Amino acid sequence: MHDILLTPIRLSELEMLIQNSVRKVLNEGNYPSLPPSSESNDQPLTVQEAATFTNLAVPTLYSLVSRKEIPFFKRSGSKRLYFLKSELRKWLLEERQKTVSEIMEDAMKSVRTRNNKGR
Template sequence: MESLTFDQLPQAVSKLQDKLNDIEKLLLENHSQPAEHDELLNIKDTAKFLNLSVPTIYSKVCRKEIPVNKQGKRLYFYKSELVNWIKSGRKKTAAEIRQEAESMLLSNRKKENRS
Protein backbone atom coordinates (compact mmCIF):
# COMPACT_ATOMS: atom_id res chain seq x y z
CA MET A 1 0.00 0.00 0.00
CA GLU A 2 1.49 3.33 -1.01
CA SER A 3 1.50 6.43 1.17
CA LEU A 4 -0.70 9.31 0.11
CA THR A 5 0.22 12.93 0.25
CA PHE A 6 -2.18 15.57 1.46
CA ASP A 7 -2.74 16.72 -2.13
CA GLN A 8 -3.71 13.18 -3.23
CA LEU A 9 -6.22 12.74 -0.41
CA PRO A 10 -9.33 14.18 -2.18
CA GLN A 11 -8.75 11.97 -5.23
CA ALA A 12 -8.24 8.88 -3.03
CA VAL A 13 -11.43 9.60 -1.07
CA SER A 14 -13.32 10.03 -4.34
CA LYS A 15 -12.01 6.66 -5.60
CA LEU A 16 -12.94 5.04 -2.32
CA GLN A 17 -16.45 6.49 -2.52
CA ASP A 18 -16.85 5.15 -6.06
CA LYS A 19 -15.80 1.68 -4.94
CA LEU A 20 -18.20 1.79 -2.00
CA ASN A 21 -21.01 2.82 -4.33
CA ASP A 22 -20.18 -0.12 -6.61
CA ILE A 23 -20.21 -2.53 -3.66
CA GLU A 24 -23.51 -1.13 -2.41
CA LYS A 25 -25.00 -1.48 -5.89
CA LEU A 26 -23.89 -5.11 -6.10
CA LEU A 27 -25.30 -5.88 -2.67
CA LEU A 28 -28.63 -4.28 -3.51
CA GLU A 29 -28.85 -6.17 -6.80
CA ASN A 30 -28.04 -9.39 -5.02
CA HIS A 31 -30.56 -8.68 -2.28
CA SER A 32 -33.34 -7.68 -4.68
CA GLN A 33 -33.09 -10.95 -6.58
CA PRO A 34 -35.49 -13.47 -5.12
CA ALA A 35 -33.59 -15.89 -2.96
CA GLU A 36 -33.86 -19.49 -3.99
CA HIS A 37 -36.65 -20.64 -1.79
CA ASP A 38 -36.88 -24.17 -0.65
CA GLU A 39 -39.29 -26.07 -2.84
CA LEU A 40 -42.42 -27.15 -1.01
CA LEU A 41 -43.88 -30.51 -2.04
CA ASN A 42 -47.28 -32.03 -1.43
CA ILE A 43 -47.66 -35.72 -0.63
CA LYS A 44 -47.96 -36.81 -4.27
CA ASP A 45 -44.88 -34.83 -5.31
CA THR A 46 -43.01 -36.22 -2.31
CA ALA A 47 -43.93 -39.78 -3.23
CA LYS A 48 -42.76 -39.16 -6.77
CA PHE A 49 -39.54 -37.47 -5.61
CA LEU A 50 -38.70 -40.34 -3.23
CA ASN A 51 -39.99 -43.00 -5.62
CA LEU A 52 -42.32 -44.34 -2.92
CA SER A 53 -46.07 -44.85 -2.85
CA VAL A 54 -48.37 -42.32 -1.20
CA PRO A 55 -49.46 -44.87 1.46
CA THR A 56 -45.79 -45.48 2.29
CA ILE A 57 -45.29 -41.76 2.80
CA TYR A 58 -48.34 -41.63 5.10
CA SER A 59 -46.95 -44.60 7.02
CA LYS A 60 -43.57 -42.90 7.47
CA VAL A 61 -45.32 -39.72 8.63
CA CYS A 62 -47.34 -41.66 11.24
CA ARG A 63 -44.16 -43.35 12.53
CA LYS A 64 -42.38 -39.95 12.52
CA GLU A 65 -39.68 -41.30 10.24
CA ILE A 66 -39.80 -38.47 7.72
CA PRO A 67 -39.65 -34.69 8.18
CA VAL A 68 -43.08 -33.21 7.56
CA ASN A 69 -45.02 -29.97 7.98
CA LYS A 70 -48.75 -30.11 8.62
CA GLN A 71 -51.14 -27.27 7.85
CA GLY A 72 -54.70 -28.21 8.63
CA LYS A 73 -55.27 -31.64 7.13
CA ARG A 74 -52.58 -31.24 4.49
CA LEU A 75 -49.03 -32.46 4.63
CA TYR A 76 -46.13 -30.55 3.10
CA PHE A 77 -42.51 -31.49 2.70
CA TYR A 78 -39.49 -29.29 2.04
CA LYS A 79 -37.31 -30.77 -0.66
CA SER A 80 -34.09 -29.82 1.16
CA GLU A 81 -35.31 -31.56 4.34
CA LEU A 82 -36.06 -34.69 2.33
CA VAL A 83 -32.60 -34.61 0.77
CA ASN A 84 -31.03 -34.24 4.22
CA TRP A 85 -33.22 -37.07 5.52
CA ILE A 86 -32.02 -39.31 2.70
CA LYS A 87 -28.41 -38.35 3.39
CA SER A 88 -28.80 -39.15 7.10
CA GLY A 89 -29.57 -42.75 6.20
CA ARG A 90 -26.31 -43.20 4.32
CA LYS A 91 -24.51 -46.44 5.13
CA LYS A 92 -20.75 -46.32 5.47
CA THR A 93 -18.58 -48.25 3.07
CA ALA A 94 -16.37 -51.08 4.31
CA ALA A 95 -13.32 -48.89 3.73
CA GLU A 96 -14.81 -46.08 5.87
CA ILE A 97 -15.64 -48.51 8.67
CA ARG A 98 -12.15 -50.01 8.49
CA GLN A 99 -10.59 -46.53 8.63
CA GLU A 100 -12.68 -45.58 11.68
CA ALA A 101 -11.73 -48.82 13.43
CA GLU A 102 -8.04 -48.26 12.75
CA SER A 103 -8.14 -44.69 14.05
CA MET A 104 -10.01 -45.81 17.18
CA LEU A 105 -7.43 -48.53 17.80
CA LEU A 106 -4.61 -46.03 17.37
CA SER A 107 -6.19 -43.54 19.78
CA ASN A 108 -6.82 -46.30 22.36
CA ARG A 109 -3.17 -47.42 22.09
CA LYS A 110 -2.00 -43.85 22.61
CA LYS A 111 -4.18 -43.54 25.72
CA GLU A 112 -2.83 -46.84 27.09
CA ASN A 113 0.77 -45.73 26.48
CA ARG A 114 0.16 -42.49 28.41
CA SER A 115 -1.09 -44.40 31.46
Protein backbone atom coordinates in the same frame (compact mmCIF):
# COMPACT_ATOMS: atom_id res chain seq x y z
CA MET B 1 -9.90 -2.75 -30.63
CA HIS B 2 -9.50 -5.01 -27.59
CA ASP B 3 -6.10 -5.78 -26.16
CA ILE B 4 -5.69 -9.54 -25.88
CA LEU B 5 -2.79 -11.00 -23.98
CA LEU B 6 -2.26 -14.74 -23.86
CA THR B 7 0.05 -15.87 -21.10
CA PRO B 8 0.40 -19.01 -19.01
CA ILE B 9 -1.02 -18.62 -15.52
CA ARG B 10 -1.04 -20.81 -12.45
CA LEU B 11 -4.37 -22.09 -11.20
CA SER B 12 -3.86 -20.32 -7.87
CA GLU B 13 -3.26 -17.02 -9.69
CA LEU B 14 -6.40 -17.51 -11.78
CA GLU B 15 -8.43 -18.23 -8.65
CA MET B 16 -7.08 -15.07 -7.03
CA LEU B 17 -7.93 -12.97 -10.10
CA ILE B 18 -11.48 -14.31 -10.16
CA GLN B 19 -11.96 -13.76 -6.41
CA ASN B 20 -10.66 -10.20 -6.66
CA SER B 21 -12.90 -9.47 -9.64
CA VAL B 22 -15.97 -10.80 -7.85
CA ARG B 23 -15.15 -8.81 -4.70
CA LYS B 24 -14.73 -5.67 -6.78
CA VAL B 25 -18.08 -6.11 -8.53
CA LEU B 26 -19.88 -6.87 -5.25
CA ASN B 27 -18.30 -3.92 -3.47
CA GLU B 28 -19.20 -1.53 -6.28
CA GLY B 29 -22.74 -2.81 -6.44
CA ASN B 30 -22.68 -2.93 -10.26
CA TYR B 31 -24.47 -6.23 -10.60
CA PRO B 32 -28.04 -7.21 -11.43
CA SER B 33 -30.20 -8.38 -8.58
CA LEU B 34 -29.58 -12.02 -7.89
CA PRO B 35 -32.46 -14.49 -7.97
CA PRO B 36 -33.48 -15.84 -4.60
CA SER B 37 -31.73 -19.03 -3.61
CA SER B 38 -33.65 -22.22 -4.16
CA GLU B 39 -33.62 -22.85 -0.40
CA SER B 40 -35.36 -19.55 0.41
CA ASN B 41 -37.86 -20.12 -2.41
CA ASP B 42 -38.69 -23.62 -1.14
CA GLN B 43 -42.26 -24.37 -2.18
CA PRO B 44 -44.24 -26.93 -0.18
CA LEU B 45 -44.67 -30.29 -1.88
CA THR B 46 -47.80 -32.42 -1.75
CA VAL B 47 -47.63 -36.06 -0.71
CA GLN B 48 -47.56 -37.14 -4.37
CA GLU B 49 -44.81 -34.64 -5.24
CA ALA B 50 -42.80 -35.71 -2.18
CA ALA B 51 -43.20 -39.36 -3.17
CA THR B 52 -41.91 -38.57 -6.65
CA PHE B 53 -39.01 -36.51 -5.29
CA THR B 54 -37.93 -39.18 -2.76
CA ASN B 55 -38.77 -42.09 -5.05
CA LEU B 56 -40.90 -43.59 -2.27
CA ALA B 57 -44.44 -44.93 -2.50
CA VAL B 58 -47.19 -42.73 -1.07
CA PRO B 59 -48.13 -45.38 1.56
CA THR B 60 -44.47 -45.48 2.64
CA LEU B 61 -44.52 -41.70 3.15
CA TYR B 62 -47.70 -41.94 5.23
CA SER B 63 -46.06 -44.66 7.32
CA LEU B 64 -42.96 -42.51 7.90
CA VAL B 65 -45.18 -39.55 8.82
CA SER B 66 -47.19 -41.60 11.30
CA ARG B 67 -43.95 -42.66 13.01
CA LYS B 68 -42.64 -39.06 12.77
CA GLU B 69 -39.53 -40.26 10.96
CA ILE B 70 -39.70 -37.73 8.13
CA PRO B 71 -40.07 -33.92 8.31
CA PHE B 72 -43.55 -32.73 7.32
CA PHE B 73 -46.14 -30.03 7.90
CA LYS B 74 -49.82 -30.43 8.67
CA ARG B 75 -52.11 -27.53 9.46
CA SER B 76 -54.37 -28.14 12.45
CA GLY B 77 -57.81 -29.18 11.31
CA SER B 78 -56.52 -30.17 7.89
CA LYS B 79 -55.93 -33.63 6.45
CA ARG B 80 -53.31 -32.48 3.96
CA LEU B 81 -49.59 -33.07 4.47
CA TYR B 82 -46.85 -30.90 3.01
CA PHE B 83 -43.11 -31.34 2.71
CA LEU B 84 -40.26 -28.96 1.91
CA LYS B 85 -37.86 -30.14 -0.76
CA SER B 86 -34.83 -28.85 1.18
CA GLU B 87 -35.88 -30.80 4.29
CA LEU B 88 -36.53 -33.95 2.27
CA ARG B 89 -33.11 -33.62 0.63
CA LYS B 90 -31.47 -33.26 4.03
CA TRP B 91 -33.48 -36.20 5.40
CA LEU B 92 -32.44 -38.40 2.47
CA LEU B 93 -28.78 -37.62 3.05
CA GLU B 94 -28.85 -38.09 6.84
CA GLU B 95 -28.42 -41.83 6.98
CA ARG B 96 -25.69 -42.29 4.42
CA GLN B 97 -24.14 -45.72 4.68
CA LYS B 98 -20.38 -45.81 5.08
CA THR B 99 -18.21 -47.53 2.51
CA VAL B 100 -16.02 -50.47 3.48
CA SER B 101 -12.94 -48.26 3.33
CA GLU B 102 -14.58 -45.69 5.67
CA ILE B 103 -15.49 -48.45 8.13
CA MET B 104 -11.92 -49.77 8.02
CA GLU B 105 -10.53 -46.27 8.53
CA ASP B 106 -12.79 -45.74 11.57
CA ALA B 107 -11.72 -49.11 12.97
CA MET B 108 -8.04 -48.25 12.55
CA LYS B 109 -8.56 -44.90 14.30
CA SER B 110 -10.29 -46.69 17.16
CA VAL B 111 -7.43 -49.18 17.50
CA ARG B 112 -4.85 -46.38 17.46
CA THR B 113 -6.81 -44.46 20.10
CA ARG B 114 -7.01 -47.50 22.37
CA ASN B 115 -3.31 -48.22 21.92
CA ASN B 116 -2.42 -44.61 22.78
CA LYS B 117 -4.58 -44.65 25.93
CA GLY B 118 -2.85 -47.77 27.21
CA ARG B 119 0.56 -46.13 27.14
